[in-house]
Amino acid sequence: MTEPEILTRVENGVGRITLNRPKALHALNLGMCEIMTAALLDWRDDDAVRSVLIDHAGERGFCAGGDIRMIAESGATDAVEARAFFHAEYRLNHLLFTWPKPVTAIVDGIVMGGGVGISEPAKVRIATERTTYAMPETGIGLFPDVGGSWFLPRLPGEAGTWLALTGARLKAADTVALGIHTRFVLSAQVDALKAALRSDGPEAVGAHAADAGPAPLAPHREAIDRLFAHDRVEDIVAALEADGSDWAVAQLAILKTKSPQSLKVTLRQLRLGREMTDFAEAMVMEYRLGGRVVRTHDFQEGVRAVIVDKDNAPQWSPATLGEVDDAAIEALFAPLPDGEEWTPLS
DSSP: OOOOSEEEEEETTEEEEEEOOGGGTTOBOHHHHHHHHHHHHHHHTOTTOOEEEEEESSSSEEEOOBOHHHHHHHHTTTOHHHHHHHHHHHHHHHHHHHOSSOEEEEEOSEEETHHHHHHTTSSEEEEOTTOEEEOOGGGGTOOOOTTHHHHGGGSSTTHHHHHHHHOOOBOHHHHHHHTSSSEEOOGGGHHHHHHHHHHHOGGGHHHHOBOOOOOTTGGGHHHHHHHTOOSSHHHHHHHHHHHOOHHHHHHHHHHTTSOHHHHHHHHHHHHHHHHOSOHHHHHHHHHHHHHHHTTSHHHHHHHIIIIISOOOOOOOSSOSGGGSOHHHHHHHTSOOOTTOSOOOOO
């Protein structure tokens, strides 16, 4: 008998949501999003549920993202299945963001893409020494969705811009320093923390928190804020070239491996998201982008190169930033026809 991919239950007033698809690093699919949404709706007005805890089974990671193969296969045809997934996933992200009771997410391991979308809205976000955080979408021709256009521009300085464009991977010392995660707890203490959460609520976290250590990114924060502050990717590239430091040269080399189209979409997305005043606005924009970007050459090619064939040699088209048509980028952001826009749950 197949185990359920999401485990939900209430323990001593704590609504428990456990990701239970370890062989796929808990990658989200439509059914998983629907189960989590149903549980949250059931618990929202239930006085017996005082808070929610989101965690995962096994030790390999929290959540590596969404079901990219399904999304790519759908995008290769009519994208109907991909849009249905995005619609449900973004409703879950918004529901968590607006949920009226405390939510704690224990991010013990890999957290990327869709995993960020279900952990970042939590009030308490716990990292461990096993945490690896990234939004690596520009490397597969996509863009940082699941609220990336809201969360990333609100990180200190231009850290979110740098993370989104480069797909950089961070460990806990940096994620805590940037405010991506609110506390650091040693993985050996996670079970004790969960027990304390069930007995004492989110206030119990402080007693189990530890020092994450010095943040490796700290020496580069000034350069990030200065070099990634531009509103055109070409200007960021020019700034990195002009800087010439070893760190800047390394960032430049990373950007040259990413989809030029995705870099432009992502920077525009973040700049628009920075000005938004409602998380739902970000979800509307990302839903417009999602249904269109998954049908582009670069997303199909990125998935082929990174996930299917694993040759890590995508042939982007357009191949350079200068060849990317600004009108084509603008069209990806255009409103959808009446009745097709994303809407939040009531």
